[in-house]
Amino acid sequence: MRTLLIYPEFPKTFWSYEKILELVNRKVLLPPLGMVTVAALLPQHWEMKLVDRNVREVTEAEWAWAELVVISGMIVQKADMAVQIARAKQRGLPVAVGGPFASSTPDAPELDLADFKVLDEGEITLPLFIEAIERGEQGGRFSANGDKPDVTGTPIPRFDLLELDAYDSMSVQFSRGCPFQCEFCDIIVLYGRKPRTKTPEQLVAELQRLYDLGWRRAIFLVDDNFIGNKRNAKLLLPAIKEWQIERGYPFSFTTEASVDLASDEEMMRMMAEARFEAVFLGIETPDEASLSVAGKHQNTRSSLEESVDRITSYGIRVMAGFIIGFDGEQTGAGDRIVRFVSRTGIPAAMMGMLQALPNTGLWHRLEKEGRLIQEKADAKGVNQTNLLNFIPTRPIRDIANEYVDAFCRLYEPNAYIDRVTHYYGKVGVPRWKAFFKPENSDKSALPEARDIKALATVIWRQGFKRNTRFRFWRSLARVARRNPANFEQFVVTLAHNEHFQEYRAVVTREIEEQLACLPPEPPSTPAEPSRELQPV
Ligand code: SF4
Structure with missing residues (x-):
């Protein structure tokens, strides 16, 4: 069976980093x-054959070659998903869809033309789909009916199908699921609250496969909560460390984890020694009342600021997500986030307005309360420039304006340099370097010409061309003197300013456009939803 796998296009988001990717030609x-x-x-x-539409178009030769088309994506990709399904059907090809979007909303109109809906986790439903194909069936819907597969039998991903040079980082996955119960989170809906992990041998075999394919750059461990199963994470980390030492630490890792990582000294030490260089934390908000409303009680158990500092002291840089628009939120939430981020110094602080994702606890509650705005819930999906898709408890304009203001202040170019400089004053020495044996490393790990060219461009723009020049050189001198072990990473973090400059304009423009289309709202009434907007 000649199978064409298509990964739909993403809209521009906080994480798309186009300007940075352009610099390094990825x-x-x-x-x-x-x-x-x-x-x-x-x-x-x-x-x-695999075509990632974020890398390139599907060629006519590929369409002509295919006998079956498989498309999978997330909710933010649904527009292009629909386009690709239609293109395949125009050519008379059978189409199978799967992934998070199809699994959470299998009856979405974007998926109407698909012949096969392969829902939930593929370890359970793909065998059913394959049997149906082998029986010559023309369509079907396959669901796991609530079962979750044991991922210890999941094979090594076919990394060989990727155009490796197009990507900045590679992804691997160790665990699925998260033990917590945040009301807005769809991870626990899709993957359950009992984290399931691969074995250390499995994960190390995936790293080895990437290494054998010539990969020598960063790896994102895409677990939604890497420490969801702490015992198994602690069995994995020494295996990664040993593998890294033997090969001269070719990979740096980034992952996502819950804030309680900060209370586990052993875990942080092990991660730092395996060369985990960054971790994304869902901090969401410094407002305790909002955290409680969202069911994110784990973030209220200790000081969030101290947690960030503790993780940072291990040489693991913190990235964090923030949300505005929780029920009962008081005026000034955006400002409180800015102050929190400035105090902690977190360089990459992702912000978004709260979205109710299908089938989450939040979605069901708002549906019951008649507060979901269906046309918005069905619109282009979820990204950092979407207004809330439900009626909030204070005027939506207040929330949106606070959000735009906070985002623009956080990423004002000079403020960003100051914050990053402050942060790198606290980043601990990378512990993995104590285990690094230069004789084990190979030449392919050295910086490429494209990286050196990118660095020169950043120095030219921020150090000469723009009004950031004074701060730029002063900050470089300061970090070079005070934290030389992290100097290289500091420069990379400064380079991200290139992306945020453009993204500030995107956020402002897109939100202003949406606000202009809203009907008038009454002034703020903290406890009551704003009823001017009509629910479903
Ligand atoms: S900690 Fe993160 S992954 Fe876990 S339930 Fe909360 S939001 Fe979801």
Whole structure:
């Protein structure tokens, strides 16, 4: 079976980092790990080609070659998903869809033309799909009916199908699921609250496969909460460390974890020694009342600021997500986030307005309260420039304006340099370097010409061309003197300013456009939803 796997296009988001990718001549930040996992689960005698639409278009020759089209994506990709399904159907090809969007909303109109809906986790439903294909069936819907697969049997993803040079980082996954119960989170809906992990041997074999394919750059461990199963994470980390030492630490890792990482000294030490260089934390808000409303009680158990500082002291840089628009939120939430981020110094602080994702606790509650705005819930999906898709408890304009103001202040170019400089005063010495044996490393890990060219461009723009020049050189001198072990990473973090400059304008423009279309709202009434906007 000649199978064409298509990964739909993403809209521009906080994480798309186009300007940075342009500098280093890469197309996309991360590869479609789900697609290469699906490819590994399909019969290996099937011929397969993969096209990531974020990298390039599907060619006519590829459409002509295909006998079956497989498309998978997230909610933010649904517009292009619909386009690709339609293109395949125009050519008379059978189409199978799967992934988070299809699994959470299998009856979405974007998926109407698909012949097969392969829902939930592929380890369970792909075998059912394959049997149906082998029986010659023309369509079907396959669901796991609430079952969650044991991922210890999941094969190594078909990384060989990727155009590796197009990606800035590679992805691997160790665990699925999270033990917590944040009301807005769809991870626990899709993957459950009992984290399931691969074995250390499995994960190390995936790293080895990437290494054998010539990969020598960063790896994103895409677990939603890497420490969801602490015991198993602690079994994995020494195996990664040993593998890294033997090969001269070719990979740096980034992952996502819950804030309680800060209370586990052993975990932070092990991560730092395995060369985990950054971690994304869902901090959401410094407002305790909002955290409680969202069911994010784990973030209220200790000081969030101290947690950030503790993780940072291990040489693991903190990235964090923030949300505005929780029920009962008081005026000034955006300002409180700015002050929190400025105090902690977190360089990459992602912000967004709260969105109710399908089938989450938040979605069901708002539906019951008649507060979901269906046309928005069904619109272009979820990204950092979407207004809330429900009626909030204070005027939506107040929330949106606070959000734009906070985002623009956080990423004002000079403020960003100051914050990053402040942060790098606290980043601990990278502990993995104590185990690094230069004789084990290979030349392919050295910086490439494109990286050196990118660095020169950043120095030219921020150090000469713009009004950031004074701060830029002063900050470089300060970090070089006070924290030389992290100097290289500091320069990379400064380079991200290139992306945020453009993204500030995107956020402002897109939100202003949406606000202009809203009907008038009454003034703020903290406890009551703003009823001017009509629910479904
Ligand atoms: S900690 Fe993160 S992954 Fe876990 S339930 Fe909360 S938002 Fe979801």
